[in-house]
Structures are given as C-alpha cells and as structure tokens.
Amino acid sequence: MAKYKLRQFAELETFPNVYHHLQTQKEVENFAMRGLWLKDNFKNNHPLVLELGCGKGEYTTAMAMAFKDKNFIGVDLKGNRLWTGAKIALAQNLHNAAFLRTRIENIVTAFAPNEVDEIWITFPDPQPQEKRIKKRLTSLPFLKRYQQILKPGGVVHLKTDSSLLYEFTMELLNENSFEILLHTNNLYAELPGFLGPHHDLLFSTKTHYEKKFSAMGFSINYIRFKIN
Numbered sequence: 001m002a003k004y005k006l007r008q009f010a011e012l013e014t015f016p017n018v019y020h021h022l023q024t025q026k027e028v029e030n031f032a033m034r035g036l037w038l039k040d041n042f043k044n045n046h047p048l049v050l051e052l053g054c055g056k057g058e059y060t061t062a063m064a065m066a067f068k069d070k071n072f073i074g075v076d077l078k079g080n081r082l083w084t085g086a087k088i089a090l091a092q093n094l095h096n097a098a099f100l101r102t103r104i105e106n107i108v109t110a111f112a113p114n115e116v117d118e119i120w121i122t123f124p125d126p127q128p129q130e131k132r133i134k135k136r137l138t139s140l141p142f143l144k145r146y147q148q149i150l151k152p153g154g155v156v157h158l159k160t161d162s163s164l165l166y167e168f169t170m171e172l173l174n175e176n177s178f179e180i181l182l183h184t185n186n187l188y189a190e191l192p193g194f195l196g197p198h199h200d201l202l203f204s205t206k207t208h209y210e211k212k213f214s215a216m217g218f219s220i221n222y223i224r225f226k227i228n
C-alpha cells in the first residue's frame, strides 16, 4: 500500500468521529453502538440520517453544516475515502456528523430497528452485470435491510448518474408497491421548486462521482421513496 494511504489509515484509527465495524463476525454482531448512536455519540435526540456508500462524504458534511438539528452518519467500506469526510467534519467542528466503516450488507448489525430516520444513497455503483443485480444498493435484499433499521415513514433518497439503476429501482419500487414520492430522470432540468425548498442541497452538493459523470454528459436521476 502506498505510504500516503498507510498514513491515512493510521490517522483514521485516531479520529474520534469514525467507527469501525469490520472485524470478526462475532464483533460485528456485538457492535457496541447499535441502538446507542444518539445517546453515546451525538448526545441528543435529533433525527438520524445515513449516507450509504458515502465515499468522501460530501452529502454527510454538507447536510451536517446545513441542518444542525439532525445527525448524519456517512457509511462506506473504504477507509481512505471516509478519511476525507471525517477530516472535514473535524476541521469544521461538525459534532452532528460521524462516519462508519462497514459493509452495507451488515447494516442491520450496526443500527437497531427504527434507529434511522432517513437514508441517502449517493451515486452507488450501478452493478450493470445481470449476475450482480443483488449487489445493487437498491436491490430487494438491500431494501429489506433498510426496512429493518428505518422508522415507519422514513424516506430514502437515491441520486444516480445511471439510467439503468434509475429504471431498475423505479420498476422494483412499483412491483413492490413502495411509495414513490418524487422522481426525475433529469434533476437539473426540473424547477428547483419541484423538489421543495428543503432540498436545495440536491442541486448545490455535487459528489466526486456526480462531478465526474456530469462532466461526461450524463443526466442526473433522483428518486425519493418510502419502504415502510
């Protein structure tokens, strides 16, 4: 591993706003923070919002700055990407932001039933190959996991450059009679009012992958839905 990455990983271990949930199966299953995020980390009763596959955590940090009355956790497997968001959150004193290094497959062992109010899925890998459909972060096995940790009425947001993932998710939501609150296959062509004043961040916050794919001419798709 490159020296720079090794330094990042060593530093990540010392960050007070980063939790690791990637050890043995037994340790994963007995994760100390499950059910206790508000009490032990945030020390308040504010709603808890997750950004899944957060990469550098652009939404986690932008939302934490904009909404001081909510708590945010960026979730990703890759430590060097989390490092960027965690470093920004520390520098900006964002006490309402934390990061969790885990596999999203194990999310139900990191959060208790009804612990989460809202989920953002930002530019996930569309996993285009047929044999990898179950790896898509909006496939039914993943939605079932989110159902377990989300409060009734909890909202899920998907933002993606992939029309394949957008179509796939729309079809799946319709097939399972999940409630679609908003959807567009060209976010920036819609009037901002369409998405409501609270979601200006949808337009102003562009993640690393969004910038990359927008520059290549991809339109941005967005779905807001409920699964509980």
Ligand SMILES: C[S@@+](CC[C@H](N)C(=O)[O-])C[C@H]1O[C@@H](n2cnc3c(N)ncnc32)[C@H](O)[C@@H]1O
Residues within 6 Å of the ligand: 052, 053, 054, 055, 056, 057, 075, 076, 077, 078, 081, 102, 103, 104, 105, 122, 123, 124, 125, 207, 208, 209, 210
């Ligand atoms: C395409 S990147 C998007 C990153 C960021 N949201 C953005 O828009 O720039 C997908 C991210 O999801 C993470 N990821 C993919 N599958 C995952 C899984 N099963 N568990 C945890 N993280 C995962 C990857 O490590 C990667 O950082």
